[in-house]
Amino acid sequence: MVNLATRTLHALGGWDTQVTVTSPADIGRLTTAIYLHQPRIVNEVVFVAGETTSYRQLAETVERVTQQTFSKAVHTLPALLDQLRTDPDNAMLRYRAAFARGDGVWWPMGDTWNARHHLPTQDIAGWLQAAR
Template identity: 50%
Template sequence: MTQCEKTESILVLGAGELGFEVLRHLARQTQTTQGTRINVLLRPSTANSTVPAKKREIDELKEMGIEIAEGDVVAAGGNELAALLAPYDTIISCIGFSAGPGTQARITRAVLRAGVKRYVPWQFGVDYDTIGRGSAQDVFDEQLDVRDLLRSQHETEWLIVATGMFTSFLFEPSFGVIDLERDVVHALGSWDNRVTVTTPEDIGRLTAAILFHEPRFVNETVFVAGDTIGYGELADELERALRRPFSLEAWSVSSLDDALSTEPDNNLLKYHAVFAAGVGVAWPKTSTFNHQQSIETTDIPTWIHRHLVE
């Protein structure tokens, strides 16, 4: 690196299920990109954990050449958080909804206050612009607040990666869409409704590829997809792989609205209602960055074979 070349620093907020994959693939990407340093912000209790599994993760991050910074995004005040973020050129937030309401907008305000050059917010999900405000899932409105904050300024570049649902969540028993004990697929809205899903590993790999893509993506949403599938097709894939019949039961929009009126604070019902509406939760795989770049991703049949076939 010559004296006139400047080292670029990237800070990833969090190293959970998604954050770890983003970090791993950024580290791989920078093996061929000189002058880029990868950092991760962890709570002090996590960075210095003596829990064996967590310690192994921290050691693995260090072995990949990732530098550990300590700070608590949730506990820090606005000015303190901005000061934590200011030394870095690019911030990628992998701190999701579990951090609590208001966290996404608070991080975004701190990024803008810090004058960070480029920001990838936690928007690894559905097409919030298309869904719009006032949906059944009220936390989605904060995602639109974040977009409004970013679009209202011109100093910090932003990049949103729309991924759909985590693939594993579609199969999560608590989500209720797939009941492997009863061999039932519950279609959200109708059998023909579709859903886009992507694995955290693919999200990490694609986010790294998008971040370093030339020409550079500036102030735009980039869509990716591991797969986009209808609920009827999902039942067919399960039957084919597991070699037993599956029945389909549709949860209509009206039935989910009725259930929500009885349990207005039920978070899973809120997600069910949004996906049943069938708006902004799916897009053709052929229109995605990974398809255009011929990057293979884990589709539904592959995920089923890896995780459900004995």
């Protein structure tokens, strides 16, 4: 998780936890392409991605592209689960705990619909450069 305004980076689970990220523009573009694809895709899970990376690589990319140093912290799964015990309805804690587990929230780029159809997507560095 990145907060550019406060220059903070938070890893969910640990710095080596993998995560797949996709820009909102790519989600819209790829969703439309998948919806319009022929033959029609039915009852099939479709994976898309801009980039799959670790939180460590994400932090390195953010600092390299922005040329700024960020403060860093880890939200460990045990700590998040402890917080959920006292605040079980907190949707953000649930989200963070799911991503901290590290399974089901990332997939290899080669397994994505966009990679199989040779559709380029914006990676983290590209998104950061465009956001400047």
